[in-house]
Amino acid sequence: MTNWQIFTGNQEPTSDWELPASPSWRPFGEKNQPGESRRKSRGETFQIVDENQIKMVNAALYLRRPLLITGKPGTGKSSIAYKVAYELNLGEVLYWPITTRTTLKDGLYNYDAIGRLQEVKLSEQNPQPLSKQQQKASLKQIEKYITLGPLGTALLPSKKPRILLIDEIDKSDIDLPNDLLTLFEEGYFKIPELVRLKEEVKEVTVGTAYNDETEELTAKDRTATIEEGIVSCKAFPFVILTSNGERDFPAPFLRRCLRLTMKSPNQDELVKIIEKHIDTDICLRDDVIKLIKDFIKKRNKGTLATDQLLNALFLIKEGKIATDDDIIRLINQDLGTVESSDD
Structure with a gap:
């Protein structure tokens, strides 16, 4: 995995950074004309x-x-x-x-x-x-x-x-x-x-x-x-x-x-949604298939939403994180919140 972190926390100011294209379900900037509803x-x-x-x-x-x-x-x-x-x-x-x-x-x-x-x-x-x-x-x-x-x-x-x-x-x-x-x-x-x-x-x-x-x-x-x-x-x-x-x-x-x-989408339906928003090939990976199955299990027990899975897969597709990364657990929390302890 490449070092994808723009913010490093090292207290060194820099302007030498650029964001990649936004997810299709979060269109801003060039994806929208002025005065256009997002x-x-x-x-x-x-x-x-x-x-x-x-x-x-x-x-x-x-x-x-x-x-x-x-x-x-x-x-x-x-x-x-x-x-x-x-x-x-x-x-x-x-x-x-x-x-x-x-x-x-x-x-x-x-x-x-x-x-x-x-x-x-x-x-x-x-x-x-x-x-x-x-x-x-x-x-x-x-x-x-x-x-x-x-x-x-x-x-x-x-x-x-x-x-x-x-x-x-x-x-x-x-x-x-x-x-x-x-x-x-x-x-x-x-x-x-x-x-x-x-x-x-x-x-x-x-x-x-x-x-x-x-x-x-x-x-x-x-x-x-x-x-x-x-x-x-x-x-x-x-x-x-x-x-x-x-x-x-x-x-x-x-x-x-x-x-x-409206029923929550099953595995096949989730794959269609992922192919529409993310990529076709990513759904062929064994680690992603396992991630989808784990997501469905957690969703059926809690309040997970489909866009939480898409958020994680977007980072995976960009080569930023692996499917077993801790951030996957944080993104897919039932309450959608992350607790941070102060030093």
Whole structure:
């Protein structure tokens, strides 16, 4: 093995070093254009190995139903959304990560009420009364303070479904799944701040949750026109919700979703994933085959994710470490942490 360590700990400063190309699942720098979402590379690299996954995706598309995907971390739950977007040319995946504090309104839109109030107060300081045209123009300025969230953007009218990933829905407040029910059934929502002004301001142009400037299909939708404060879809969005199986959901919510359970890949499926991301020949090595088998045994007893195996194999392929190196044990720890003792 070559001396691959860039950082040596010898306290000698040096600029004479260079990093090799990054792993395919960690694309940065030259692998991404400015303004391009890094997550979308999953669509090109994710390997679907289960025919049932394909069937459930198609069923969700046909039935206009959300697809609830449950599985352990690292099984590719969220990657399916990017794979569908890539193959069906649906543009940028609208990403909505869920926390315990997330509310339905967070996903629909954000209104900067403080900024709007400050603008109104400044306009009131003008000693000259405003004409009707000026008053209407002033009211229309509300559009600068409203931005659609990922869920709200997904419901914008379009010929083909927009694609929305609601990640880790099981982390949500207990009310959020129920709050989504009506929205999934009706396919539209109102923005009260705009509805109140619909007589004076019929339409406004607001920002959306689209950020990827390189996606031709959806880059033009980084702003959207809303009429009379109502956002209503023409094509129901393709919605994927992911869950780690950490909680149960209300029965009405489950009835309105199609459900898919992601299984951890077996040895043959892992080999296909490794060939896609790392190299074809590396899977022929006896020491790597043994490493894969050991990984599966540990994974079935704990919480190891596939990318932890890929991390180790990337270093092995680069000729940096051997399969019996201590760093393999550290990378593939169940909790993904390394303890360091102080001298």
